[in-house]
Amino acid sequence: MGRVVLVTGVSRDLGGRFARCIAKDPAIERVIGLDVVPPRIDLAGVRFVRADIHHPVIAKLIDDNQVETVVHLGAIATPISAGGRTSMKEINVIATMQLLGACQQARSVQRLVVKSSARIYGSSPHDPALFVENMSPRRMPRSGFGKDAVEIEGYVRGFARRRPDVRVTTLRYANLVGPQTETLLTRYLELPIVPTVLGFDPRLQFCHVDDALGALHHSTLAGAHGTFNVAGDHVLTLVQAVRRLGRPHIGVPPFVLSSLGSLVPQLRQVDLSAEQISFLTYGRGLDTSAMRQTLGFEPRFTTPEAFDDFANGSRPGAMNPQRAAELERQMADLIAKVRTYARR
């Protein structure tokens, strides 16, 4: 008998793509996709169930279908797409609690894969250069998705304690990038002029969407029990990333940056919360040795490669590499001309 996989959050980009991709796997008999709104893309081979995770129907759904693996991708990192911070918290924390409650009763559930975020570590000047999974944040995230992630992982740990027979894999992703993926950070980086925190150039790490899917796939089929950072190797600094997009950047004091968020209409679609501003000030790095050694997953893209793949799909800015190379040629020509003129 094949395995039955339940995927939550399938109406969003990553969830939908993952459900479609796992449905093609011969090792999987059936995929059930769950979300509150119907998916925008065609979920070929996935049985879509429109339901709130809050609903008691979930426990019945898991039971009736003898679900063996639950992949929880329902947590939303952006208050805008969740319809405000309050409902985001509701979706993230309460829904996770309910889902895990349903799983705890179901004897058929053998594996749980949860998508978490590196935002759980927060960002501060007291941080080590790279976070290892067992380090707790120096300053607990007090707001935003980071706080939700702390609470979600708390419930997941509680579940793992009560159901020691279930293999639980928690993946803490770095910021996702990909050719067609829009996140708060990519929206910020694609502003015509990128406002940065004056006097700081934080280190950023990215995870390519293909690798994010790959890690989920690997954790569903093979994987290991535990919590793992998932990110591409190396780092880019914020200014470096903005320059790779050919966009101008301007440093502004942090308090100006946070008020810009509410004053400039273009910036309303960009997250300039206190949590995000501290990330844009101090940055963050992840140690990924456990991902390689214990989880057994090898990403295809390094951080710069993942970012360049995103940059290639993005509208080129004013100072793109072609323009820069052309400018350099023009300058060299000018120098040669001056030289021949001087010789005469």
Place this chain on the structure above:
Amino acid sequence: MPDGEGDVDAWEGRLAELLAFLRHRITGDYEVDEFGFDVELTERFLLRALRPLAESWFRIEVFGADNIPSVGGALVVSNHSGTVPLDGLMTGLVVHDHADRFLRMLAADLVFRLPFIGELARKGGATLANSEDAERMLSAGELVGVWPEGYKGIGKPFAQRYQLERFGRGGFVSAALRTGVPIVSCSVVGAEEIYPLVGNIPTLARLLDVPYFPVTPLFPWLGVLGMVPLPSKWLIEFGEPLRTDSYPEGAADDPMVVLDVTNQVRETIQKTLHSLLLQRKSAFS
């Protein structure tokens, strides 16, 4: 004029190279390591900016540069003084110019909290002083610099110059023992006189959230002018590497071993400081 022609060629080559460099920078086509270290920027700008200060202002003389291992992880342990951590920057420059290695400095969190300074520190190869980062760098074969006296050393009154403070709890020794790298002591004479600390304004320090607000004979009385360091004469000596790979497993967690090695390093530096002071004719010549 074949000579002039050659000059112009060299000049044009340099200009072309500069243009290519600018293009790499403007398009973000350069590398930083996971700690944020930007080799290109450090060599081309940061170290170049410090060199005149080291050579013409402080006239630094270096002894025992051969004691710095040419490859592999090693821990440079130095005394700390001077109100402002110029001694760290100068040691980093000296290590680069005399041993052809980059000194990866472990700095206080205050550094990373400050705008511009924190950014330049990471780009210049520094990271936060904690055991995780120290061990990560040492295992990666980096030359790591540490100033175990911390604020107590750098912010001590001028009257106590060249008297070493406590070397913390020996966290740096644990890191060296755990990674099995040698410890190279570094004694810096001269930094004590650059900003002679005669007082402290605790209220201002609390207000600015810094460990002390320095008062020197020139600062804050002369404002910006008071920030110019006095041109003292500097001597820097690197001691013979102390091997740590012969200790048994688990020595890093044995407080007796750790404190013993810590004291050994501290005494070496204190002795070297005294002998360097005898060697130096006066503080400013």
